Amino acid sequence: MSEDKSLIKVPKFEGHYDHWSELMENMLRAKGLWGMVERGFVEPLDGGLLNENQKTLLDEARMQDCQVKHYLFQALDKSIFEQILDRSTSKIIWNSMKKKYGGNEKVKKAMRNSLKREFEIAEMRRGETVENYFGRITAIANKLRTNGEVMKDNVIVEKILRTLSD
Structure with a gap:
């Protein structure tokens, strides 16, 4: 064929x-x-x-x-x-x-630092669905990984569970 x-x-x-x-x-x-x-x-x-x-x-x-x-x-x-x-x-x-x-290592390091901060301060927004929040946090984590950060899945899950609103 x-x-x-x-x-x-x-x-x-x-x-x-x-x-x-x-x-x-x-x-x-x-x-x-x-x-x-x-x-x-x-x-x-x-x-x-x-x-x-x-x-x-x-x-x-x-x-x-x-x-x-x-x-x-x-x-x-x-x-x-x-x-x-x-x-x-x-x-x-x-x-x-x-x-x-492709960017150089200095650019990637600066991007990682910015994304780490964004990941750390992220919280579920008022009126945001769990699905949207999960997607937003996962997108940040994937950008971190793309820029060379080692991020385990359990860290992401813990972050989501810790910051879910009532």
């Missing part, structure tokens, strides 16, 4: 790098293409000296790199696409996105 590639929903990059990169990585791993991003692909300097087996492997690597680039190009809008100067390989494109939108 052949795979219909038109049914693949490529996650669009909307400014939230951590979320997008996890979705893209998962999709590329499922397709068996993550190695192109992880290890990269280098064109040999002299392609004429390759034997038939090496040429076949090179053609397969080129094809896989083109597939990953195709998915990356689908995920990026024109304005972001045009900001990537070197689009020669999927690894270079991925690293460019990571460098520009």
Whole structure:
């Protein structure tokens, strides 16, 4: 049974790098293409000296790199696409996105501190449903985790139970 590639929903990059990169990585791993991003692909300097087996492997690597680039190009809008100067390989494109939108450790630390404070002072609002409150606290906890904070589920549950209104 052949795979219909038109049914693949490529996650669009909307400014939230951590979320997008996890979705893209998962999709590329499922397709068996993550190695192109992880290890990269280098064109040999002299392609004429390759034997038939090496040429076949090179053609397969080129094809896989083109597939990953195709998915990356689908995920990026024109304005972001045009900001990537070197689009020669999927690894270079991925690293460019990571460098520009991934944030550095100082930014993540500041974000963690802000989110920790928000988590600590959060309480159930008047008229708020338990479901909405649970969702709000879970969203803060997930943002903390995304920024590198280790947060156990029992801490979240304890926070919710401790701060529920009557």
